[in-house]
Structures are given as structure tokens and as C-alpha cells.
Amino acid sequence: MDFGHYLIAGVMPYVAVAFFVLGLGYKIVYWFKAPMHLHWELFPYPHTMAEQLKEMITEVFTLHSLYRFNRKHWLPSLMMHWGFYLLVGWLVVLLLGFSFAAYVGTTGGVLVLAGSFSLFLLRLLDAEVRKISAPVEYINLIFVFLLASSGLFSGFLGDIQLVRSYFLSLLTFKPDASIAADYLTPLLLFELFLIYIPFTRMAHFAAKFFTYHKIKWGELH
Amino acid sequence: MPAVVARKVFDDYRVLSDEALRPHEPRVEKFLQAMRKSLQQKENWTFWLPYTLSLDTCMKCGTCAEVCPVYQATGRKEIYHPVYRTDMLRKIYKRYFTLPGKLFPWLVGAEDLTEEKLNALAENVYRCTICRRCSYVCPVAIDNGVIVREARKIFDAIGIAPDELKKKGTRLQLQAGNATGMPAAAFLDMVEFLEDEIEETRGYRIKIPVDKEGAEFLLMHNAGDYLAFAETVMGAAEVMHAAGVDWTLNSPNTGINDAVNYGVFYSDVEFSAVIKAHVETARKLGIKKLVVGECGHAFEALKYLILRLIPPEERPFEVISILELEDQWIREGRIKVDPQKNPEPVTFHDSCKLGRLGGMFEEPRRILKACCPDFREMTPNREMSLCCGGGSGFAIMEKGGFLKFRMETYGRLKAEQLKATGAKVVACACSNCKAQFREIINYHKLPMRYAGVSELLANALVR
Ligand code: SF4
Ligand code: SF4
Numbered sequence: 001m002d003f004g005h006y007l008i009a010g011v012m013p014y015v016a017v018a019f020f021v022l023g024l025g026y027k028i029v030y031w032f033k034a035p036m037h038l039h040w041e042l043f044p045y046p047h048t049m050a051e052q053l054k055e056m057i058t059e060v061f062t063l064h065s066l067y068r069f070n071r072k073h074w075l076p077s078l079m080m081h082w083g084f085y086l087l088v089g090w091l092v093v094l095l096l097g098f099s100f101a102a103y104v105g106t107t108g109g110v111l112v113l114a115g116s117f118s119l120f121l122l123r124l125l126d127a128e129v130r131k132i133s134a135p136v137e138y139i140n141l142i143f144v145f146l147l148a149s150s151g152l153f154s155g156f157l158g159d160i161q162l163v164r165s166y167f168l169s170l171l172t173f174k175p176d177a178s179i180a181a182d183y184l185t186p187l188l189l190f191e192l193f194l195i196y197i198p199f200t201r202m203a204h205f206a207a208k209f210f211t212y213h214k215i216k217w218g219e220l221h
Numbered sequence: 222m223p224a225v226v227a228r229k230v231f232d233d234y235r236v237l238s239d240e241a242l243r244p245h246e247p248r249v250e251k252f253l254q255a256m257r258k259s260l261q262q263k264e265n266w267t268f269w270l271p272y273t274l275s276l277d278t279c280m281k282c283g284t285c286a287e288v289c290p291v292y293q294a295t296g297r298k299e300i301y302h303p304v305y306r307t308d309m310l311r312k313i314y315k316r317y318f319t320l321p322g323k324l325f326p327w328l329v330g331a332e333d334l335t336e337e338k339l340n341a342l343a344e345n346v347y348r349c350t351i352c353r354r355c356s357y358v359c360p361v362a363i364d365n366g367v368i369v370r371e372a373r374k375i376f377d378a379i380g381i382a383p384d385e386l387k388k389k390g391t392r393l394q395l396q397a398g399n400a401t402g403m404p405a406a407a408f409l410d411m412v413e414f415l416e417d418e419i420e421e422t423r424g425y426r427i428k429i430p431v432d433k434e435g436a437e438f439l440l441m442h443n444a445g446d447y448l449a450f451a452e453t454v455m456g457a458a459e460v461m462h463a464a465g466v467d468w469t470l471n472s473p474n475t476g477i478n479d480a481v482n483y484g485v486f487y488s489d490v491e492f493s494a495v496i497k498a499h500v501e502t503a504r505k506l507g508i509k510k511l512v513v514g515e516c517g518h519a520f521e522a523l524k525y526l527i528l529r530l531i532p533p534e535e536r537p538f539e540v541i542s543i544l545e546l547e548d549q550w551i552r553e554g555r556i557k558v559d560p561q562k563n564p565e566p567v568t569f570h571d572s573c574k575l576g577r578l579g580g581m582f583e584e585p586r587r588i589l590k591a592c593c594p595d596f597r598e599m600t601p602n603r604e605m606s607l608c609c610g611g612g613s614g615f616a617i618m619e620k621g622g623f624l625k626f627r628m629e630t631y632g633r634l635k636a637e638q639l640k641a642t643g644a645k646v647v648a649c650a651c652s653n654c655k656a657q658f659r660e661i662i663n664y665h666k667l668p669m670r671y672a673g674v675s676e677l678l679a680n681a682l683v684r
Binding site: 208210 | 262263266267268269270271274275277278279280281282283284286287288297299302304305308321327328329330353356357358359360361362363364367525526528529530576577578579580582603604
């Protein structure tokens, strides 16, 4: 096992997770500690915790703002988002040892692939969106696309036996880098992705909590 | 002398005269300094979170553009895209205040600021009324409006602001008590004149109390209403009188007698100076409730923006909208109305500041339904109401061809909406909206009139 291999499969996973958690954590704490701005809510807004939860969940799982007001972005975005949700789900069911994890992972991968591809095309072909896009917007989508393709085509997302034991070895801090030999590319991409997220708009899943709960919505009743 | 047409710096309009914009002076450095301050939590705590989150997290999906009245009305003109506008500031932000933008400007869309770009930005932040319709529908709840307002604040900090809002706005108001510059003697004459007017039209005389100390209600109008929309002022007085409550207006003798606060549109410094003067006036008069007349942004300021700025113990009075009172009194039977007195079909315009930003959706509707037998909704309405184009100071700005901008963009959409209702009267409860409707009806030759909610209510009163 060469050094690069060990680095990618044995060391980088920890570095990447640390970056992700600390980077995002830092941002979240920073936002939390921000001075309370002047009232700037929009009406009507959900007034109870339950209503807010319901609206947030509806938005997260159906992207209904896009559905209502920007239909052409809706399906591609929905695919990509559901793809990510399934990939998170994949990780959970994989670790719990369910054999259907392979289906969850593959479906997730396919959805992310299709979603990022169609969003890329949309951004490229629709002049209005193209005009408000910087190169980084395309790069992000390509990144996501590559990540999904390598996860799918290397077989990483479907090889649940091996991937599970590898992840368990990581979790128990006895990284068994050797068993991940065939999956260095998806691993590396995934690690870079984790490191990259806190520094980009892709952290919007965290920022959204603040833009909704602290800005768009007023105080609870 | 023919008006000198100012040089084009952005589009066919010029809100800022050369005198205000000073295009021949180097301003980039000063702008960047002021912008640096705006990005610091301590220096700009009032809006830091909404501002920086909006700068950082826009996904460039374009949903905002689908609902922006300016973008839609101009046939989707690129320069009026909400994100085109906010990107003008975002590019500067990235270039000078973020690491990726400093290292790889082309990659993240960061750009150097030039004097020309500064001119264009200064104009473009006055092509958006900060109606926040786009923010309501944004999937990430990004607020193009707050970015526009922050940019206006930065410009004001380097001395660039429309005269209508500053020199003849907040500054004049703080010095004269009202932004119309009306002295106390003239104000008192005006009130007497209104008493005469009421007597003439209704056949009975009522006393309009002024500067009464310790009254339960201090009613403060947008002072422009006394000159332009006196029917609303008279209507409100009749309602107060009919309700038999202990109320008063105030004159410049007792401080600020104008509910407006143009600081809401362009400056937190001006905003807080004016609102502090409001509070001081109310305290000096020792009133129990400050009633905001038919003025949207004044309601937003005194009802919401004030809350975290001035501690509760320093403002020992309640703030309510006149709409809340009128609605309550009708429901309690404290005042009686006969809807047959307003037989014409009536529609209602939700002012952005009262509705989407103030939550006042049902009160005006209940009042109007009680007073007008043929009430018709405009579509869309409530939280999706289209800004009429009078917001954020536009209603008092017309120089540099700007009236045409107001009429051809927001105004055109609103005119179409109004026509579709077939109503003969458009009711609204905001002074700036009324000023815009006056022009829309005239410019687009609509067979209808505008009216204040209080005016229609007063007309339906049964004594
Ligand atoms: S402001 Fe919101 S709606 Fe507009 S492009 Fe950005 S994320 Fe999309
Ligand atoms: S605040 Fe209103 S006018 Fe301004 S960009 Fe948004 S929708 Fe358009």
C-alpha cells in the first residue's frame, strides 16, 4: 500500500470530516452569536413550532417555492436534493447493516447524477440564468456530477459489504485502508467535497435555518 | 429655462442629480471603507445577519425574478433582474472582502469597483422599492431588498442620497417637525380649515383636538396627507369623533407631527434619529397610545423596527394602526356604518409595508366589507400583492424622468390589475401608495378614483 493510498483511505477521511464539522460548526456558531437584527419578518409566517416544522419539512422535501414560482428548476433541483437525502439515508442504513442499502445508495447516486446534469444544462442553456451565473456555479455542479458518477460507476455505492466494514473500521479509529483500494477516486472526491462545502453556498442547508427562522419568520406565539 | 438632462449613467432615468452623485469626484475608496463597516457585526448590528446571509447564500436560481414587478414589467430586461442588481454589490463584496474573490476573482464573479460601476449601482438601487415580494418566494429566503437597502445605506454614508429623502426628507422633518416643512401656525390653520370642510360636506361641526396632553390616542398622519390626501385626515377625525374617544393630533409645537420616517428607505442613522424624535414627542405629550395614520412605512417603523432599537421602558406607550382601531370599533358596534352610502364597486390594494411587512391583511378587508356592499379582491393580493411602485421613497421622487419609470413598470402592472377588477374605487391605507395611485389613474387613464380606508369608512358612518 503506497502512501497516497493510505492518505486517502486512512487519514483524509478524518481530516475531511473534521473540516466539515468544524467549518460548518464555526459558521453556525458565528451566525447564532450574531447580534439580533431589527425585526424584518414577512407575513404571514408560521407562528408555532409545529407549523414552522411543517413548513420547513415541506420546503426541504418538496421544494415548493420552486414548484410554485420557478417550475423549470423544480424537477432537476428536486432530483438532486432527493439524491443527497438518499445518500445520507444510505450511510445510515448501510451502517445499520440493511441489505437494501445498495438500492438506496444507487438510487441516490442516479438522482444526484441526473439532477446535477440537468441543472448544469439548464444553467448553460437558459440565457437568463446564465447571465447571473459565475464559473463557480458550473464548477460546483460538475463537482457534484463527478462525485455521483464515480460513486456509481466504481460500484462504491452498491458494494455494501466491503464499504460497511471499511466505514466501521473508520468509526472505530482502526482505519483499514487496504480494503478500500478499489474506491480511492470516489473516496477522494467525497473527502474534497466535505472540505469544500463549508466554504461555499452549498452550505445553504445550514444557512437556510437562519434565513427562515431568524429573518423571514418572526417570533413564535 | 429647459431642464438640463443629466448624463446617462445606468438607464434612461436619473434619480440622483449630478449634485448628489458627484460623478466627477473619486468615490471608490470612500465607498469601500463604508462598505467594510457595513460588513462588521458591531458597526451594523441592525441588519448584519440578513445582509451577510443574503450576500453569501444566493443560489442563482432566478425564482426572485419571476415575481419581481420591475423585471416582469420591463419585459425581463437584464439590468432589472433582482440578482443583476444585488450582484452589482455582491461582486464588490467578493472582490474586496472575501478570500476566494481576492485570489480568483474571475472564478467567483468578483469584480473591481470603478467610478462608472459605482454610478450605475447608485442608480440601480433606486429601481427597486424593497417590496420584498422576491424574498417571500425565494427558496433560501434570500432578501434582495435588504441588499438594496444596505447599498443605499453605504451610499448615504458617503454623502450620496436623493434630496427627496434626505435634505427635503429626514433632515427637514427633524428640523421643522414634518417633512413637508409646514410650520405650526400653518398647521393650526389647516386643521381649522378641515373642520370647516367637514361642516360643509356633512352638515355638522366637530372639534379636532390638537396638542392635547395626556390623551388616550395621539393620531399621527403622514404630514403629506394634510396637503394631498386631506379626505383621509378628515375621515379619521370623523371616526375618532364618532367613537367618542379621547384623542388628539399634534402640531410642530410639540415636536414631530409627521409619522413618516424616510430613514426606513435609506439610512439607519436617519431612521433612528427620526424614531427617537417620535418617541420623545409621544412621551412629552404623555399619551397612552400612538395611532399611526394611513402610512405603511411609518407603521413598519413604529410597530416593528422600533422594537429592538429602543428599549420598552423608554417608550411607555402602545403603537397601533388606525386600521386596527377602526376595525375593532366597527366590530364592537362602537361606530355604526351604512354600507349603502358607498354603492360603488371597491377594491383594496395591500400596501407592501402594511401587508407583507406588517401583517395587516384582514383589518382593512373587514372595514371595507362593512362599509362597501360591492367589495372586490385584486389578484394577486395579500402576501403576493404587487408593489404599486410608490414604495421606498419612490412616491415622492419624479425628477430625471423617474415618474415615467414608476408608471411604465410597477404602474403598468398595477393599472392592469385595477382594470381587471372593474372597481370604481381603489382603497388603500398608505400615503405613498395613494400618491402612486393618483399618478397611475391619471397616466393610464383609468375610470376610477383612489380613496383612503378611513375616508370610505367616514362616508358610511351613521350618526
Ligand atoms: S435571491 Fe433567492 S430566488 Fe433569487 S436567485 Fe438567489 S436564491 Fe434564487
Ligand atoms: S424587492 Fe421587489 S422590486 Fe426589489 S427586486 Fe425584489 S421584487 Fe423586485
